[in-house]
Amino acid sequence: MTTANEETDATLDRVLSAMRDLRDGNFRRRLVVPGNGPVSALADVFNEIAERNQWLAGELGRVRQAVGQEGRLTERVAPAGTAGGWSMIADSVNGLVEDLMRPTSELSRVLAAVAEGDLTKRMSDQTLRGEFATLGSTVNGLVDQLSSFADEVTRVAREVGTDGRLGGQAKVPGVAGTWRDLTDNVNYMAENLTTQVRNIAQVTTAVALGDLTQKVTVDARGEILELK
Numbered sequence: 001m002t003t004a005n006e007e008t009d010a011t012l013d014r015v016l017s018a019m020r021d022l023r024d025g026n027f028r029r030r031l032v033v034p035g036n037g038p039v040s041a042l043a044d045v046f047n048e049i050a051e052r053n054q055w056l057a058g059e060l061g062r063v064r065q066a067v068g069q070e071g072r073l074t075e076r077v078a079p080a081g082t083a084g085g086w087s088m089i090a091d092s093v094n095g096l097v098e099d100l101m102r103p104t105s106e107l108s109r110v111l112a113a114v115a116e117g118d119l120t121k122r123m124s125d126q127t128l129r130g131e132f133a134t135l136g137s138t139v140n141g142l143v144d145q146l147s148s149f150a151d152e153v154t155r156v157a158r159e160v161g162t163d164g165r166l167g168g169q170a171k172v173p174g175v176a177g178t179w180r181d182l183t184d185n186v187n188y189m190a191e192n193l194t195t196q197v198r199n200i201a202q203v204t205t206a207v208a209l210g211d212l213t214q215k216v217t218v219d220a221r222g223e224i225l226e227l228k
Contacts, residue, residue: 011039018046027054052086060093073101103132110139119147145179148172152183156190166194 011033021029027050031043059077066075076097077090106123113121122143123136152170159168170186172179206214 008039015039015042015046018050022046022050022053027051027057056086056089059090063093063097067097067100073097073104103128103135107135107139110143114143114146119143119150145172145175149175149179149182153186156186160190160193166197167191 015031015033018029018031029050030047033040033043056077063075063077066072076094079087079090103123110121110123113119122140125133125136125140128136149170149172152172156168156170159165168190170183170190172183175183202214
């Protein structure tokens with residue numbers, strides 16, 4: 001016949017086994033201890049702790065999938081419904097998502113503006129730190145380069161095409177790679193056009209003055225060649 005002490009020891013062994021499972025990350029384990037004694041109350045508290053841990057693990061997994069894999073940056077851990085450490089964990093995770101979302105939203109805002117031709121937008125660097133600050137600096141540098149290039153190309157095109165002031169050259173400081181190639185191509189086009197127009201104008205002026213010895217000597221192609 002089992003004595004009361006033996007029954008208590010067996011119950012405590014089950015409680016200890018369940019607590020070890022909880023420690024090792026098994027949040028599905030539950031205890032059923034009949035009666036209204038201290039051990040039964042202990043089992044009820046254990047079950048509540050296990051349920052909250054299971055809920056929190058599920059919420060963290062859900063938010064991780066929604067934010068990290070599906071890109072739904074508005075997802076948050078649901079309120080824990082309790083104060084203290086449980087609520088602090090939920091708030092910390094939600095704060096982390098907010099901190100990650102902020103530079104991502106800033107980047108999207110600037111890139112969307114660039115795609116629409118608006119080169120006035122920049123990523124705010126007031127709240128960016130670490131690698132986010134590096135990202136912001138890189139993106140802003142890119143937009144600065146685009147803006148400078150666009151301004152210079154527009155200026156040269158206006159001077160040559162609209163104002164008739166030949167000899168204009170695009171000047172974009174610090175350009176390299178493809179940006180340098182684009183700038184050089186614009187300058188080559190402007191210089192080539194300037195040389196051709198000035199040579200044709202020189203010959204035309206000479207002819208108007210009765211000097212028929214002048215010839216167009218510049219290298220020309222296409223419709224400019226027909227003028228030659």
